[in-house]
Amino acid sequence: MIIAESCTERCLLAGLDHNAEIIGQITDIARDRKIKAAAFSAIGALTRADLGFYDQAGREYTVRAVEEPVEIASCSGNISLLDGQPFVHAHATLAGSSGGIFAGHLVRGSIFAAELFLRELPQANLHRMPDRQTGLKLWSEEQNVGVNR
Ligand code: ZN
Numbered sequence: 001m002i003i004a005e006s007c008t009e010r011c012l013l014a015g016l017d018h019n020a021e022i023i024g025q026i027t028d029i030a031r032d033r034k035i036k037a038a039a040f041s042a043i044g045a046l047t048r049a050d051l052g053f054y055d056q057a058g059r060e061y062t063v064r065a066v067e068e069p070v071e072i073a074s075c076s077g078n079i080s081l082l083d084g085q086p087f088v089h090a091h092a093t094l095a096g097s098s099g100g101i102f103a104g105h106l107v108r109g110s111i112f113a114a115e116l117f118l119r120e121l122p123q124a125n126l127h128r129m130p131d132r133q134t135g136l137k138l139w140s141e142e143q144n145v146g147v148n149r
Pocket of ligand 1: 090
């Protein structure tokens with residue numbers, strides 16, 4: 001188990017840009033504001049999206065395109081560091097006009113309108129490293145020893 005504890009010091013609400021790519025825009029916010037660790041949620045709507053499903057046996061993502069306008073019924077994620085840069089990890093549940101639900105790892109999405117709530121964890125120092133057991137880039141224990149506070 002990896003736990004990074006931190007007081008919450010900075011929270012922000014952001015209305016994201018129309019037609020921007022949502023993961024890229026959240027990454028830009030983190031980079032511009034020097035945010036290294038955070039948790040966030042977002043609501044709004046996308047004009048299209050790509051959702052990933054991680055094949056645990058094959059150790060690779062299958063990406064499914066959602067080529068229709070969708071509501072962001074739920075989107076939550078976190079920010080930590082990968083190769084020293086802010087890395088956004090987000091999952092989303094998207095609702096189509098006919099009531100269909102699409103959910104998974106949010107690879108990218110084109111913003112129709114979206115509102116972000118982000119809580120920084122300034123003392124957390126989480127670095128993603130390749131994980132042998134899963135093939136994913138997960139928070140590394142070695143990198144985090146002694147840096148929780
Ligand atoms: Zn994921």
